[in-house]
Amino acid sequence: MAIIRLENEFSSNLTTKFSKVKMYHSSDIINFFNTSQKIQNIYNNIQKLLDKKYYAVLKNIDLQNDKTLFYHFSGLFGKVYPEIDYTDIKIDCPYTGCVSGYLIWHTDDAILGNKQPIYSTIYVIEEDPLKLPQNGILDIDDLVYYLEIHDKDFLDELLTRKLPMFSKGVHYYDNEKEDITIKQTLLYEEDNEIKVRFDLHRIKAYYFSKELIQSNEEKKFINKFLTLADKLKKTIYLEKHDFFIVNNRKTLHDRGECSLELNEDGSFNTREIFVGFVLE
Numbered sequence: 001m002a003i004i005r006l007e008n009e010f011s012s013n014l015t016t017k018f019s020k021v022k023m024y025h026s027s028d029i030i031n032f033f034n035t036s037q038k039i040q041n042i043y044n045n046i047q048k049l050l051d052k053k054y055y056a057v058l059k060n061i062d063l064q065n066d067k068t069l070f071y072h073f074s075g076l077f078g079k080v081y082p083e084i085d086y087t088d089i090k091i092d093c094p095y096t097g098c099v100s101g102y103l104i105w106h107t108d109d110a111i112l113g114n115k116q117p118i119y120s121t122i123y124v125i126e127e128d129p130l131k132l133p134q135n136g137i138l139d140i141d142d143l144v145y146y147l148e149i150h151d152k153d154f155l156d157e158l159l160t161r162k163l164p165m166f167s168k169g170v171h172y173y174d175n176e177k178e179d180i181t182i183k184q185t186l187l188y189e190e191d192n193e194i195k196v197r198f199d200l201h202r203i204k205a206y207y208f209s210k211e212l213i214q215s216n217e218e219k220k221f222i223n224k225f226l227t228l229a230d231k232l233k234k235t236i237y238l239e240k241h242d243f244f245i246v247n248n249r250k251t252l253h254d255r256g257e258c259s260l261e262l263n264e265d266g267s268f269n270t271r272e273i274f275v276g277f278v279l280e
């Protein structure tokens with residue numbers, strides 16, 4: 001597994017440092033992250049794992065539940081989209097990130113096609129009360145290797161069959177919700193590599209918004225892909241103070257079901273995370 005855990009004394013020294021750094025002006029936080037030998041050492045090792053495995057977990061890093069620290073820490077890996085999502089789990093939620101049910105395989109912001117974020121980052125503020133949800137990863141190289149052996153025709157179909165997608169704006173929190181419609185293949189070649197982009201919700205949104213019926217053939221094609229993703233998936237459980245980073249063009253991700261703990265005052269204890277998107 002692509003996991004690095006910070007040794008306890010190292011972690012606690014960083015916690016002390018971060019409790020001061022979070023008070024700094026943004027430019028000084030960036031300067032700290034860019035010049036601290038310890039942070040650069042963490043970054044270099046995570047980047048090496050990312051180059052090999054396309055995902056990595058850094059454990060035992062206390063980012064003080066601070067959005068700005070998370071933003072700049074994610075920024076070590078590239079230019080971060082200005083909005084950082086804070087997500088907890090809710091019973092009624094209009095946004096997919098906070099649903100308690102299973103989150104199906106997807107890449108983030110697939111509607112952007114080749115311009116999807118290169119990395120997605122997650123920081124766990126609070127764990128699921130029952131420690132239920134596994135985060136799933138499908139490495140596209142694993143899928144391609146499997147299909148080259150077992151089903152070359154399906155691999156060709158993944159590279160050539162275009163699927164429609166529809167979205168109002170790119171992000172849930174976009175102010176301008178302009179209609180975006182695209183048709184693109186699920187797998188694509190770029191820089192001599194095979195990459196992926198897929199969002200079933202936005203495919204369904206296309207048919208719903210255009211009042212069209214999706215063909216049974218297309219449903220079967222997508223279902224076959226999802227079944228293969230389940231077969232080849234790797235899973236990890238993310239604990240409190242885990243920083244998770246995944247290559248959003250070389251992998252898909254899903255997430256298992258979450259639980260909710262009800263307090264006497266009517267509030268819930270649930271999994272709470274920050275989510276960031278790293279653009280090139």
Ligand SMILES: [Fe+2]
Pocket residue numbers: 106107108120253
């Ligand atoms: Fe996602």
